[in-house]
Amino acid sequence: MTEPLLPTTDERINPPFTGSERAQLEAWLEVHRATLLFKCGGLDSDQLKLRSVPPSSLSLLGLVRHMAEVEQNWFRRVLGGQDAASLYCTEEFPDGDFDLVENASAVDDLLTYRAEVDEARTLASRSSDLDGVGVGKRHGQDVSLRWIYVHMIEEYARHNGHADLLRECIDGTVGD
Numbered sequence: 001m002t003e004p005l006l007p008t009t010d011e012r013i014n015p016p017f018t019g020s021e022r023a024q025l026e027a028w029l030e031v032h033r034a035t036l037l038f039k040c041g042g043l044d045s046d047q048l049k050l051r052s053v054p055p056s057s058l059s060l061l062g063l064v065r066h067m068a069e070v071e072q073n074w075f076r077r078v079l080g081g082q083d084a085a086s087l088y089c090t091e092e093f094p095d096g097d098f099d100l101v102e103n104a105s106a107v108d109d110l111l112t113y114r115a116e117v118d119e120a121r122t123l124a125s126r127s128s129d130l131d132g133v134g135v136g137k138r139h140g141q142d143v144s145l146r147w148i149y150v151h152m153i154e155e156y157a158r159h160n161g162h163a164d165l166l167r168e169c170i171d172g173t174v175g176d
Helices: 021-040 045-049 060-079 106-125 145-171
Strands: none
Touching: 021 060, 021 106, 021 145, 045 060, 045 106, 060 106, 060 145, 106 145
16 A cells, blocks of 8 residues: 555544534544544555454455445435445445455555545535535435534444454554
8 A cells, every 4th residue: 555545654633622513523524534544554455354353244444445335325425415326335245345355456445435535525515504404315304414424423433443453453553
């Protein structure tokens, strides 16, 4: 892996202790996005594909792929109303983001993840109001940008915990 796909140093910026609600939510989401990439930094493709413990299909690359799917779903589909095809999951492989990493290209998947995050930022920036709802719906209901931000922070927080454990198993690296 080479720059800019994965950081070689901790590039995370601590969220400010004061500021608007939107600035706080965006800062925390950015910290979590950067944390996932930081947990993958310095590893090769084979290491990124290492599974946790059987029967789990959890891997760092699987987490990157999963979060690309999550970014796409909430920002492209729900907020933007785009008809975006799933990146890795199909009817045959509903957990393809995790299950189908053996033959995956880590470089391609990291580029896809970065592209989805960039598109998410663009779509969110077009909404001037946290209470504004997306074009798409979730279970037939409107979803606000605030809800999407809070959900994304929760989703990343959970999976970054998994990433901590995976990274420690791979090479003993621990830390935030």
